[in-house]
Amino acid sequence: MRIENHPILAFADAATVEFTFNGQALSGREGEPIAAALHDAGVRVLRHSPRYHRPRGLFCAIGNCSSCLMTVNGVPNIRVCVEPLRAGMTVETQDGKGRLA
């Protein structure tokens, strides 16, 4: 969900772009981290851990912790907290360690 009214901050308008999450059509703001667009859409489960397949979400949001690794445009292990959203991206939940094609 987006913040509508903020007492201090004004958020610059960016172009709306379409992308897919596990095949589902979603939209977000161009250039914002993929994770921000997913959060806006209510998607918080980003991957499943390699050994126990536990759901994992965003934790640090600045590219430190690797909790948010997803498969983007077929490439696994993308930190979606720092990867800018572009039009037409294919974003998928990652299971396990991910394999390079």
Add this chain to the structure above:
Amino acid sequence: MKEVDIVVIGGGPAGLSAAVHAAKMGAGVLLLERSQALGGQLVKQTHKFFGSRQEFAGERGFDIAHTLMEQIAQQEKIEVWTNATALGYYPDGVLTVKRNENFRTFRPRKLIVATGASEKALAFPNNDLPGIYGAGAVQTLMNLYGVMPAKRVLMVGAGNIGVIVAYQLLQAGVEVAAVIEAAPRIGGYWVHASKIRRCGVPILTGHTIRQAHGTTQLTGVTVCRLDEKWTMIPGTDTLFEVDGLCLAVGLSPLTELLWQAGCKMNFVPELGGYVPWRNEYLQTTHKNVYVAGDVAGVEEASAAMVEGKLAGLAAAFALNHQTADFAADYRAAKQQLNALRSGPLSAKVCHGLCKVMLEEAM
């Protein structure tokens, strides 16, 4: 391989300040920042800073960041690389860097490491569920990108970050169920704590998390009381139905490059973990490696900026760059840092610093 006077790693408050002051002395500076933009965590700080005018007291964090970035832009001696991650620093003095998808090497005469810190996690059952965030992550989502992290949040930690971010959550329109704190008293400034109390948010000291609940994501958190020995008291469980849990339980310095450089390190809990030994010039036991900001010990951004100035001046001076007012400038910055650390909340930091301060210049 490119030769550079000084490479500064990290474009947060410490790194920006180090780069500006080294360049003012006449040194050539390459400033490396791994993210897309400069400013570090300052850009998401919406609260007004304390201290004196020299540390931008009364200004909001993001405004301070912009002031520093303008100073950087005015310095022709500074080259800025964003999307550039320092990968390693080797015994032959070579620094390797990944910028976008390219690999580059440098041989800096001096290196200023200002890599900051990462957020600590907390051990409790189900602490890996989606919906459990570091406090900084919540700030990033809300204050940079305008996205709410959850509808109803429980905050863990009543230090400055905990109480400030709790207030920022309210400003963003997120409900804050409570702030819990394991210690018997509030650790943050009371001006921040009072704000959230006035908004009706309870601050529960002597409380901790027993466990988080949820299958695919967070649905609730059970909290319990601690006795004076910090053990959980049976029968004191309270369930908070929340979809967000925010951990503000401290930071840990990002010291990987210092370890690799072979800097002598010491574990200092008061400073957040392992930190490098350093002399009064912020020079580590590696004569070409300087430190500034949270990587040298977790403190506030105001202190990080002054440390950056000291490290920048000292590193440039060590390369024989001179200005007429160097000595006075340096002494004033030292006094400024001492003043910042004179408050009661800084006693812990000062105690920690004593454990890693080298007596003599390297």
